Amino acid sequence: MMPVFLPDTLDAALDLLTRDPAACVMAGGTDLLVHLRATGDAPGPLVCLDRLRGLKGIKTDGDTVRIGAGVTMTELLASPVVRDFLPLLHRAAGVFASPTVRNMATIGGNLCTASPAGDTLPPLYVMNASVELRSPRGERTLPVDRFITGPRRTCLERDELVTAVTVPIPVDFDIHHFEKVGQRAAQAIAVVSLAALVALDGTTVHRARLAWGSVGPGIVRCSEAEELLEGQRLTLTNLRAAAAAVSNAVTPISDVRASADYRRQVAGNLLLRLAAL
Amino acid sequence: MKIRFQLNGQEQRLDVDGDLRALDVLREHCGVTGPKEGCGTGECGACAVWMDGVTRLSCLTLAAQLDGRDVTTAEGLATDGPHPVQAALAELGGVQCGYCTPGIVMTAAELLARDANPDRDAIRRAVSGNLCRCTGYHKIVDAVEEAAQTMRAAQEDK
Structure with a gap:
């Protein structure tokens, strides 16, 4: 049996990760739970992020769009900012799995799963997106192509969470x-x-x-x-x-x-x- | 762990392992068998339920995540008689073996809560995560269209 925690603040989530190095982060769960059940792996406690309001929200300052790691595919699709400024990401979200999976799966989860088949990844790569990370040691930001280091591998540390993705709005592109x-x-x-x-x-x-x-x-x-x-x-x-x-x-x-x-x-x-x- | 949630309007208080599947909690602990297990991997939609009004796959939701939520299954959708989607599925032959039906009902009812007049394409897209191996979907789409019409007419009568 894996204990499940539902922290409602980022600090509480980071604290759980720090206290137990075996803790496993779960975002939408649409990849993780399938993987855990298929392999029979039982990591340490599951730290479930679905109560973290701080990971929600899509904001723009006109130059970049900042998307909280907990934003679901359905929320990306419903966002006029994403539709108007990041059409590539909007289209990728539209063909992501099924409507019900899109209600659960998050952009942060898609990044951390780091599958070569991750639907949001090619758009994030061509738009030169950056990944914001936070741990008790502080914050850092990495370009997406440095964050992902291989198939299902990222440079996320054990006590670190993806908090947001920042996407420069691609201007001057006709197609x-x-x-x-x-x-x-x-x-x-x-x-x-x-x-x-x-x-x-x-x-x-x-x-x-x-x-x-x-x-x-x-x-x-x-x-x-x-x-x-x-x-x-x-x-x-x-x-x-x-x-x-x-x-x-x-x-x-x-x-x-x-x-x-x-x-x-x-x-x-x-x-x-x-x-x- | 102790969890408390609303299920079809009734409060549930349970002491269960937090990593149980919500699907198993609903079926085995609460006796609500509308949600079905088809694939257990999020691909068939037979286990779809509403959590706080959003359709989710209960096979990929943990017991712990139910805590504090308002859960609705196909049983709870039927209040004063069957929901128009349920009635139309029965009437127009949108049900054959019936295994996928509770999931289809939740997904289609969510669509109609959001969009009172969806076209056939929108209906097909909405149920694209619900596998039905019997009907070929045609009659399901007919039924959802019919339900939309019924609901619009009821709205106009008010």
Whole structure:
């Protein structure tokens, strides 16, 4: 039996983590509880964050949007700030699992699970999001690509909590594109996903930021494809050249959802969609 | 641990392990068998209940999390006769084996509480986390549409 604590302040939560190094943090529980039951693991006490009002809220100062770690996917979807300023994240939240799971799953949980298939991650990577962390020793902020260190691995310390995600509002980008390929429309775990931000100068690409999910041990950025597109028009020919670079750069695995070859092909092909936009 | 919560309008006081599944607390300790276990991993929606008016999966909710909450199951949704969603599902054949029905009812009733006039797409999206292997969903969507109409008509009569 694992004792369950429901702290209602951040200090109380941090205190519980400090007192018992075996304590395990639970946000929405939609990944953690499935994992614990599948493995039979029983960590120390569960510190459940769903009473922490301090982790709620979405705020903007016009330059960045700060999203509390306890904000659920449903709350992201309902937020006009997210819809208007962070359309990539809004779209990712819209295809995240199912409506009922979205009522429970949080953005902080999706970050800490650090799955290469985490739906919010490709958008957070291309938007250069930062993760705010707090422990009894103080606060620190890390870029998302440094916070996540590998598949299901982050640099979160045992006595540390993610408190918020800060996302610079992507200005000057003409194309905000997110697409997730799954085996079905709802309740799918991504087979491949792509988040793309493209700034155009007339009809030529001035700047491109691209990130793929589910095609490597972590979120994959492909600077080669970005550079191939920059200075070019978004024609199918140019996109095919970049797509070939992507297919070479990704390192997918074969699993129950798809083969590595399929993922490699689709990762490139998703880029071709930019021609239609 | 000692927990106290409202279940379908009645206060429950229990002393249970905090890490039990809320689903098991409701079924085994409270005798409320509307919520069902389909998958136990959050993929089928058969265990959906309302907690403070929000649809949640009771298989991925812990007993401890029930404390202080207001929980509604398909049993509690039926107050003065069946809820319009329940009535329409029965009438229009949106129920076959019935296992998914209590979960569908909670999800659909939440949709109608939020949106009095959803189109068929919105209904399909709303129940997309509730697996039904019998009906093919068509009659479920018909029933939710019918329930929405019934509820709007009742609202206008007031």
